[in-house]
Amino acid sequence: MPTETELHYICKPTALRPVARVIDFLTTQEFLADEPACKRLWDLISTLFRTRSKFLAVWSGVKYVAVHRELDGRADGFLLVNAPINWQIDYVVVSPEAHGRGIASALVTETANQAFLRGAPYVMLTSKESLRRLYEGCGFIPVSESPALVAADCQTV
Numbered sequence: 023m024p025t026e027t028e029l030h031y032i033c034k035p036t037a038l039r040p041v042a043r044v045i046d047f048l049t050t051q052e053f054l055a056d057e058p059a060c061k062r063l064w065d066l067i068s069t070l071f072r073t074r075s076k077f078l079a080v081w082s083g084v085k086y087v088a089v090h091r092e093l094d095g096r097a098d099g100f101l102l103v104n105a106p107i108n109w110q111i112d113y114v115v116v117s118p119e120a121h122g123r124g125i126a127s128a129l130v131t132e133t134a135n136q137a138f139l140r141g142a143p144y145v146m147l148t149s150k151e152s153l154r155r156l157y158e159g160c161g162f163i164p165v166s167e168s169p170a171l172v173a174a175d176c177q178t179v
Contacts, residue, residue, distance in 0.1 A: 029154060031163065035134050042128050045129055099125040108142060109144070147162065
């Protein structure tokens with residue numbers, strides 16, 4: 023069975039972009055205080071990705087967690103940020119019942135906004151080619167298409 027091509031993306035945040043949904047942007051410690059959200063993230067990772075070992079390896083470097091919540095407060099979308107200097111988006115997870123509502127886009131855009139506000143020079147991620155439209159819509163460009171990485175600009179759509 024052939025695997026889907028993965029692309030590496032980069033974004034240099036230079037301004038705030040509009041976000042269509044309210045996103046909580048939390049430190050890891052703030053996120054860990056929300057037991058129901060932690061359980062929900064684990065359940066989604068376990069069922070959607072089947073990569074629990076990768077998740078556990080990545081988790082030790084996670085500095086921020088972006089969370090989308092339903093009106094009742096239940097978390098239904100997550101994004102993990104590894105942030106030593108540049109920011110690396112490691113997981114974007116949205117519950118299946120919430121797909122198609124712009125939650126992933128809001129999580130990614132809010133993360134780029136937070137990177138801008140906190141002075142992170144770049145935000146990077148690796149994803150399947152089938153998600154290219156999502157990430158390019160949030161201002162990311164494939165690294166292969168940007169010989170001068172400093173030209174990556176989150177304002178460009």
